[in-house]
Amino acid sequence: MFAFDLLFEAVLFGVLLGCFYAAVSIGLSVSFGLLDVPHVAHPAIMVFGSYCTYLLGRYGWDPILAGIALMPAFFLLGMGIYRFYYETFEKRGTDTGVRGLAFFFGLALIIEVGLILLFGVDQRMVEADYIGKSLAIGEMRIPFRMLVAFGVAIVLTAGLTLYLSHTFTGRAIKAVAQDEPALRLMGANPMRIKQWAFGIATGVTALAGAMLIIVGPVEPSMDRVYIGRTFCVVVLAGLGSMTGTIAAGLILGISESIVLMQFGASWAPAVAFGLLLIVLGFRPQGLFGR
């Protein structure tokens, strides 16, 4: 008899996991989805954020607060990275695809190795009241940390979506993604807007990193599997669609959770990559793409 209650638990866990995936991908939704930057170093920066959270945790900081506190610093980091990327690659035109991509892979590698050199290859965790406990609903136990990540994810995604559609700078960011020449004619500087957007995307990634280490222990090479998860979510959502990110995250989270339940942990990481290939093969514009 098919285990429906197990399935239900897997789906529920998948929903929480999915929202978490959506939240860690939303920065990429902006930097790659809207700004077209081949930002494969996004997961590496997120893991870097996790380690910063860990460090602050050693001084007694609550991880969520640490994540929020890190956001301004990461915002500036993002602005700096984009400025460098723009000056070095986007401005010069020819051949930017190959070089820009290679640059970000190199950057990801440097961050990864830097973390190994600083912290070693062992896993790091943070501690907080809500980590380790579970919420009991009937027969199921839902880990508190997943609920916390879920909550933060919702707030983060909603916040960013509202920002993009209801504030002046937010709308300017969406505009620059769609029609840069028109924006220039209106007197706005597209580069500054993109730089600001990339800064926001990176700032958000700091909080994503905090959530990552709340959800589970981290180690430096985790960015690799998250390249699959984050790009899967962003591509499945459709480039430029913020709301699509939630839907895509849910699809990924639930799929992974069910595979985990049915086939075990050795198959789960491939789900994101497999889903990504399927989307690219059959519907590259994703669910809600422009």
Added chain:
Amino acid sequence: MSEALLRVQAVSKHFGGFTALSAVSIEVGQGERFGLIGPNGSGKTTLINCISGTLRNEGGEIVFAGEEISGLPAYQRTRRGIARSFQIPRPFSSMSVVENLVVPLEFIVHRGSLHKADTREEAMAMLKTIGLADKADTRSNQLSQVELRKLELARAMAAKPRLLISDEAMAGLSSNEVSEVLEILFKLNETGITIIMIEHIMQAVMRFSQRVVCLDAGRIICEGTPESIVKNGDVQKAYLGA
């Protein structure tokens, strides 16, 4: 009147929610000089892209020399005789000017035997007719705007097409240069090549075309001889209107 060389029937194209082309139909006869005009964003380049295969048309059909080509990739359409220049020049920037012409010569004209040595002379001859012979070995990313536009046209010519589509080849040229390019196009037409010209420079279009079609917001709003088009109220509104 012989069977039309190119018959575009009710072709549409959408980008997300935006309709670039809406059931557009045109017919171009063998050896004709055909002008395509319309304000920016009216769908001219989209239509050309659908004909050349850079984009796939949605609905309708495109028949070239009696064959339905909607399903063919661009390179096969070029091999069947449709060549186009690009509005924003896209030279093979890592190659010299003459090498730029060698590519279409190699991949279209001399598909059977692909040797570089023979094609270079052919390419040089073409460069002479278009006035770029002295820049033959210059890297194409070092050319001026005018020279780039000439190279665009030369590359389309090198494909030895039956139908040549010139997409705003004269934008930004001086009136002397415009005349130069017009001369080249007239000469090509005399050898039997059908030419579709997209231009904003009205005198060029009027001088050159035997028939003109005007597009606006993805639809054909007028069709006829150059004289009748110029006088047409809808056309004037499209260019000047809100």
Added chain:
Amino acid sequence: MMRGAGFWVGAGVAIGLAALAAGTFKDEYFFFAAYPILMYVVLATAWNILGGYAGYVNFGTAAFFGLGAYTAAALFHATGAPLVLQILTAAIMSGLLGFGTGLVTLRLRGIFFSIATVAVIFIMETLFINWRFTGGATGLQLLRPAPIAFESYIKMLFVVMAAIAVVAVAIARYIENSWIGRGLRAIRDSEEAAEASGVPTLRLKTYACTVSGALMGAAGAPMPMYLSFIEPASTFNLNYSIGALAGAIIGGTAHWLGPVLGAVLLSSLQQYATVNISNEMNVLVVGVLLVVFVVAAPDGILGLLKKLKRTK
């Protein structure tokens, strides 16, 4: 550079030197250290066929390399097949993977293609983690058979890899100078203009991906024998992808000599760093050099040499 006969003479000399070294050097360590350098020459050269000539950044090198290694290991484990057969089978398998990957992903533009190739690595790794015949996640120990023609197995591997390197470079050189190379370069410069000029872009890209994959598979085939061991995580490691790409970019992607120079330089530095500093430092070297060259010297060492020649 290096017309016809000159190249083949040079190739012959290279193989001759390799065989001579294997015959006369006593220190086994030399061969142990030189093998990965030759291996990266093959990987970088193979990568450059699609990545350098056509401009499609393949990040899945580790997938083709790994499949080659596992094909060889599985074949040896099942039948005890000789090394040459392992290499040929590995090349065919990885070539097929290249063909399949190409068909599915080469319609996608730039970065989508690259991310898709990363996906292939992880999927391959997952498949082999779950295949018990080759030991699953724990992997497989392999006992080397007796070496042929040379006194030690490692010396034989060294010469074999030198031969594969020569073949790889010869193939790359042929492609570069042929109409295929011109078509790939046109694709790289402007894919739309290439199509409009009659270049069958998808076909050529898929061809390049297939050949590239096959060579990477050949490079991977002797690996299980080299290590006497194979397991999924280290075999399908993204570092192989980055090393291949870095070797080509650092050396210069326009000409077949670039990946050779770049791979030799990079791999030697890596060996030095691993032995004298740490394993992590070796990976850092790749990352830093890649970023430095991509930013400051995008045409690689060959590009720098060309500039030097011009200013003299």
